[in-house]
Amino acid sequence: MGAQALLFWMFAAMVIAGGLMAVLLPSIQQAVFSLLLSFVGVAAIYALAGADFLAITQIVVYVGGILVLLSFGILLTGRTALTLGPQEIRNRPLGVLLGAMIFAGLLWAIVNSSGFAPGAGMDGGTTKAIGQLLLTRYLIAFEFAAIMLLTALVGAAYLVRRTQA
Amino acid sequence: MSIGLYHFLGLAAALFSVGVIGVVTRRNAIGILIGVELMLNACNINLVAFSRFGGGGMVGQVFAVFVIVLAAAEAAVALAIILQLFDKRRDVDVDRARTLRG
Numbered sequence: 346m347g348a349q350a351l352l353f354w355m356f357a358a359m360v361i362a363g364g365l366m367a368v369l370l371p372s373i374q375q376a377v378f379s380l381l382l383s384f385v386g387v388a389a390i391y392a393l394a395g396a397d398f399l400a401i402t403q404i405v406v407y408v409g410g411i412l413v414l415l416s417f418g419i420l421l422t423g424r425t426a427l428t429l430g431p432q433e434i435r436n437r438p439l440g441v442l443l444g445a446m447i448f449a450g451l452l453w454a455i456v457n458s459s460g461f462a463p464g465a466g467m468d469g470g471t472t473k474a475i476g477q478l479l480l481t482r483y484l485i486a487f488e489f490a491a492i493m494l495l496t497a498l499v500g501a502a503y504l505v506r507r508t509q510a
Numbered sequence: 511m512s513i514g515l516y517h518f519l520g521l522a523a524a525l526f527s528v529g530v531i532g533v534v535t536r537r538n539a540i541g542i543l544i545g546v547e548l549m550l551n552a553c554n555i556n557l558v559a560f561s562r563f564g565g566g567g568m569v570g571q572v573f574a575v576f577v578i579v580l581a582a583a584e585a586a587v588a589l590a591i592i593l594q595l596f597d598k599r600r601d602v603d604v605d606r607a608r609t610l611r612g
Contacts, residue, residue: 353513357521364525364548368532373541380544383525387551394518394562396571399554399578406578411547411585418540418589422596435605440535444527451523455516474568475575483572490579497583504590507597 353393359386371434377415384408398472518559526552539592539602543585550581 363383367376388403479487525548532545554574561570596602 350513361524364528367544368528373538391558394558396558414585422602434535437535440531444531447530448527455519478572497587501586501590505593
C-alpha cells in the first residue's frame with residue numbers, strides 16, 4: 346500500500362467519522378465542531394485528487410465561513426439548542442436504516458456502472474486553469490453567481506431585521 | 511490496488527448517506543442544515559473525482575466552485591430564516607414549527 350492510499354484511507358475515515366459524529370451527537374455544539382473534522386478531511390481529499398484550488402477554497406469558505414455562520418446561529422438560538430437535550434434526535438433507527446439503504450443503492454449503481462476512461466491527471470496547479478475558464482467559457486455563470494450571492498446577502502439581511510410590532 | 515475513481519465515488523456515497531441520516535433524524539433546524547452541507551460536500555467529491563479520473567478535464571472543478579458558492583448563499587439564507595423562526599417562536603424545533611399546516 347503506497348503513501349497515497351494510506352493518506353486516502355486516513356482522510357476518508359476522518360471525513361466519515363466527523364460526519365457521523367456531526368449527525369449522531371445529541372449536542373448541536375459538538376455536532377458543529379465534528380463538522381470541522383469532516384470539512385478539513387474533504388479538503389485533504391480534494392488535495393489528494395489534485396484539486397489544490399478547491400482544497401484551499403474548501404478551507405476558506407466552509408471552515409472559515411459556513412462553520413462560523415453555524416456557530417453564530419447556535420449562539421443566537423442557544424436557549425433551545427441546549428434544552429432540547431436527548432430529545433434532539435428522533436427516529437434514529439429508521440434514519441440510520443434509510444441512510445444504509447441509500448448507501449447500498451448508490452454502491453450498487455457505482456459497482457454496476459460501465460468503466461470510465463481514466464483521464465490524464467492535471468500537472469501542476471489548477472488555479473490558473475480554473476481562473477481562465479471562469480473568465481472565458483463560464484463568464485455568464487460567474488456573473489450570475491455574483492448577482493445571486495449579492496441577492497442572498499441582501500435577502501438574508503432583510504429576513505433577520507426586527508419588525509417594529 | 512491503487513486509489514482510483516471508485517474509491518472517491520464510494521467515499522462520496524457514504525458521506526451523502528450520512529448527510530441523509532442527519533436531515534431525517536435531527537429536530538433542530540441547524541442540525542438539518544449540517545446534514546445538507548454534508549450532502550453538498552459529497553456531491554463536490556464526486557465532481558472533483560470525475561474531473562481527475564473521468565477524463566472531464568477542469569469542467570468538474572469549475573462546477574464544484576459554483577456548488578460551493580451556492581452552499582454559502584444557502585447557509586446564509588437558511589440561518590436568516592432560522593433566526594426569524596426563533597424570534598417568532600423562541601425555539602428552532604422543526605417538529606413544533608407547524609403553523610402552516612392546514
